[in-house]
Amino acid sequence: MKITLIGSGKLGTxxxxxxxxxxxxxxxxxxxxxxxxxxxKEGIPLNKQWNPNLKSDLILLAVSDxxxxxxxxxxxxxxxxxxxxxxxxxxxxxxxRRGVFYPIQTFSEGRTVDFLKLPIGxxxxxxxxxxxxxxxxxxxxxSAVEISSEQRQHLHLxxxxxxxxxxxxxxxxxxxxxxxxxxxxxxxxxMLETVEKLKSxxxxxxxxxxxxxxxxxxxxxxxxxxxxxxxxxxxxxxTSAIQKNHDQ
Amino acid sequence: MKITLIGSGKLGTxxxxxxxxxxxxxxxxxxxxxxxxxxxKEGIPLNKQWNPNLKSDLILLAVSDxxxxxxxxxxxxxxxxxxxxxxxxxxxxxxxRRGVFYPIQTFSEGRTVDFLKLPIGxxxxxxxxxxxxxxxxxxxxxSAVEISSEQRQHLHLxxxxxxxxxxxxxxxxxxxxxxxxxxxxxxxxxMLETVEKLKSxxxxxxxxxxxxxxxxxxxxxxxxxxxxxxxxxxxxxxTSAIQKNHDQ
Numbered sequence: 317m318k319i320t321l322i323g324s325g326k327l328g329t330x331x332x333x334x335x336x337x338x339x340x341x342x343x344x345x346x347x348x349x350x351x352x353x354x355x356x357k358e359g360i361p362l363n364k365q366w367n368p369n370l371k372s373d374l375i376l377l378a379v380s381d382x383x384x385x386x387x388x389x390x391x392x393x394x395x396x397x398x399x400x401x402x403x404x405x406x407x408x409x410x411x412x413r414r415g416v417f418y419p420i421q422t423f424s425e426g427r428t429v430d431f432l433k434l435p436i437g438x439x440x441x442x443x444x445x446x447x448x449x450x451x452x453x454x455x456x457x458x459s460a461v462e463i464s465s466e467q468r469q470h471l472h473l474x475x476x477x478x479x480x481x482x483x484x485x486x487x488x489x490x491x492x493x494x495x496x497x498x499x500x501x502x503x504x505x506x507m508l509e510t511v512e513k514l515k516s517x518x519x520x521x522x523x524x525x526x527x528x529x530x531x532x533x534x535x536x537x538x539x540x541x542x543x544x545x546x547x548x549x550x551x552x553x554x555t556s557a558i559q560k561n562h563d564q
Numbered sequence: 565m566k567i568t569l570i571g572s573g574k575l576g577t578x579x580x581x582x583x584x585x586x587x588x589x590x591x592x593x594x595x596x597x598x599x600x601x602x603x604x605k606e607g608i609p610l611n612k613q614w615n616p617n618l619k620s621d622l623i624l625l626a627v628s629d630x631x632x633x634x635x636x637x638x639x640x641x642x643x644x645x646x647x648x649x650x651x652x653x654x655x656x657x658x659x660x661r662r663g664v665f666y667p668i669q670t671f672s673e674g675r676t677v678d679f680l681k682l683p684i685g686x687x688x689x690x691x692x693x694x695x696x697x698x699x700x701x702x703x704x705x706x707s708a709v710e711i712s713s714e715q716r717q718h719l720h721l722x723x724x725x726x727x728x729x730x731x732x733x734x735x736x737x738x739x740x741x742x743x744x745x746x747x748x749x750x751x752x753x754x755m756l757e758t759v760e761k762l763k764s765x766x767x768x769x770x771x772x773x774x775x776x777x778x779x780x781x782x783x784x785x786x787x788x789x790x791x792x793x794x795x796x797x798x799x800x801x802x803t804s805a806i807q808k809n810h811d812q
Contacts, residue, residue: 326772381779381781381782403774403782403785420750420751420753420754421753421754421757422754422757422758422761422770422772423772424761424765424769424770424772426764426765427757427761427764427765429757433753434753435750435753437750461747461750463746466744467744467745467746469785469789470740470741470743470744470746470789471740471741471744471746471750471751472786473740473786473789473790474736474737474738474740474741474746474748474751475737475751475754476773476774476775476786477733477734477736477737477740477799478730478733478734478737478751478754478755478758479754479755479758479772479773480771480772480773480774480775480776480802480806481733481798481802482726482730482733482734482755482758483758483767483770483771483772484767484771484802484805484806484809485725485726485729485730485733486725486726486730486758486759486762486767486770487767487768487771487809488722488725489722489723489725489726489767490722490766490767492718492719492721492722492725493718493719493722495718496714496715496718496719497715498711498715498718498719498722499709500722501762501763502668502683502685502709502719503668503719503722503723503726504759504762504763505668505669505681505682505683506668506669506670506723506726506727507726507727507730507759507762508756508759508760509669509670509675509677510670510726510727510730510731510734510759511734511752511755511756511758511759512756513670513672513675514734514749514752514755515749515752516674516675517672517674517675518738519731519732519734519735519737519738520735521672522670522672522731522734523728523731523732523735524574524670524671524672524727524728524731525724525727525728526651526724526728527724527728528728531629533629534629534651537651537717538720538721538724541717541718541721542721546801546804546805546808547805549801550729550798550801550802550805551725553794553797553798553801554728554729554732554798556794557732557794557795557798558728558732560794561732561735
């Protein structure tokens with residue numbers, strides 16, 4: 317499969333790495349505005365602008381949500397164009413042959429993300445394009461799941477809850493540890509088990525702690541320990557939400 | 565080392581399993597109010613009440629926070645008594661030889677918790693007792709860290725944030741998935757990576773998402789998708805907290 321990859325942010329760079337050395341994929345060009353070279357070390361053409369002479373079966377947009385629509389408009393109407401965003405509908409693309417390839421993962425600089433078995437939400441308007449997206453996912457050993465634009469917006473919201481918001485809690489916990497000369501990484505096995513548990517338990521079964529057992533003494537003590545008013549508010553809201561959900 | 569274990573809740577049961585077959589530990593009795601047998605399958609005496617005739621080097625209380633003080637009062641003043649709670653000060657014990665053994669982990673029924681390298685916060689009043697607690701931790705291949713009662717209350721608060729509150733976010737995410745016919749477990753690799761990232765990055769470096777990049781369009785869209793008013797409040801509060809912390 318001949319692929320054009322547009323975008324050199326965190327996801328774009330991870331996809332380039334997954335594609336460049338993959339025997340099943342022919343990366344025809346990588347549109348990378350920040351590169352000063354003309355070819356990657358694997359010999360793949362690097363362009364600041366999309367080069368229409370380098371034909372491919374699929375143009376993959378790993379760009380910001382805000383750029384998807386304008387880049388789509390700048391590409392040929394007959395191309396098969398696919399974006400990679402969790403939060404943007406397939407309708408943001410003007411092509412008739414359009415699709416979505418949404419890796420359900422968080423990508424950071426300096427982290428190597430393993431695509432093996434990684435769920436990738438795919439969507440396309442026609443069955444042949446969907447088949448091609450399935451092939452693309454298979455070729456990097458990831459795991460394709462058909463997800464509609466309607467479903468994907470909810471999945472993206474859920475991803476924000478489990479990733480961005482949990483990470484904020486980790487940030488607050490790390491700050492508490494630092495203020496009290498405790499190594500934050502002592503909490504890592506607990507944090508891992510919090511996730512691992514859900515391989516065999518539902519989140520509701522896995523819940524424990526002072527909120528759930530209505531241990532008001534500990535809750536009051538924690539609120540007294542918290543100096544930051546926003547964290548205090550967050551603690552109260554979380555405690556009340558856990559209790560409310562368990563009453564249902 | 566001769567140990568008396570009091571308590572048969574989730575932690576008590578996990579500790580019994582770790583001690584019963586351990587060659588370095590002699591479990592003298594297990595005080596377990598819910599058992600109908602007189603001995604465990606390993607031949608360890610099971611008692612509904614603590615039996616003062618079965619002498620041990622250390623009495624370990626794996627009981628509810630509320631029971632620690634009254635059980636301590638019912639035990640000999642000269643015994644070495646140790647509780648296992650994150651939220652309770654060492655002062656809740658009346659013995660002169662007193663200590664804390666706090667496994668920084670979440671314990672659920674039906675989950676086998678691995679003690680290997682698990683950090684266990686220990687505290688004792690005198691150096692010999694501290695040495696004994698260190699030995700106990702070593703004998704189950706866990707990892708001892710000296711943590712004072714003052715520090716431990718903050719660590720326990722941090723544990724509530726990373727475990728109980730994250731789990732509540734996972735619960736809300738699972739609900740969103742269920743309402744939209746999406747398999748919640750598609751989010752597991754993302755959830756694992758959210759934690760794994762912190763082996764090499766600080767939580768602040770690891771943060772991504774619409775709140776951080778001030779993508780108001782996505783934030784507004786998510787708030788529109790959320791029907792539950794409490795979750796809406798939580799979303800707004802988290803978003804504002806992430807933005808505030810990144811301004812600092």
